[in-house]
């Protein structure tokens with residue numbers, strides 16, 4: 001595996017690979033790699049001749065400076081995982097390399113970016129669109145891989161791809177979970193042992209809500225999830241929204257969509273965790 005730190009070198013290797021007719025898969029990450037990332041890389045490895053993984057903690061998508069400061073940075077451990085996963089290129093640029101000048105672009109991402117994470121973290125999705133569009137322009141991949149834990153982010157990236165006219169397949173990969181159901185996340189390492197024990201209640205509650213939803217309204221189901229999660233010590237739900245998975249807009253009736261998805265954000269102590277659940281299409285009676 002080659003470690004690349006400059007855009008110039010990245011473009012050189014990509015141009016050479018493309019000239020040989022090799023397909024390219026990109027897995028954008030912010031490092032602190034876990035098995036969720038490795039599952040994206042494995043998928044990219046199966047689909048493409050060349051796999052590029054970017055490790056870059058993108059400052060423009062953090063609206064909270066403390067979150068940016070404490071975001072885990074584990075480059076050496078990440079690189080050894082990438083070697084094992086048979087990645088071709090690890091792209092690990094500095095902030096100056098990616099943003100030699102401030103990126104002032106404002107993306108017209110529309111309704112998918114205005115709710116949930118977009119409402120709670122102003123500027124976050126614009127920052128995601130900035131970095132992902134830069135990475136796409138630098139690597140010109142055939143396919144790019146994203147995890148469904150960040151369900152709304154995938155919708156935003158699809159919108160950015162449409163706006164920018166990129167000819168890139170966005171591959172959505174299922175959430176990877178710990179054996180107790182907690183969605184894998186780079187932030188999990190910041191949980192105290194007590195919080196780590198409680199955190200799987202998020203997924204358990206979401207799964208439980210599928211049964212609850214069969215004979216309760218959307219509003220009652222939202223209440224059930226929020227109240228159940230908040231009944232655990234140190235857990236505080238920031239939002240629970242049930243949306244049309246096609247466009248991220250909140251629904252008020254199960255019959256509003258054939259693809260209801262519940263999206264939650266929970267503070268476990270001061271660690272912000274997100275997760276989601278797809279309700280069966282049969283949740284329609286209320």
Ligand code: PAF
Nearest residue numbers: 028029030058128131150
């Ligand atoms: O999902 C993430 O880790 C980040 O938002 C991404 C897509 C790598 C952009 O910085």
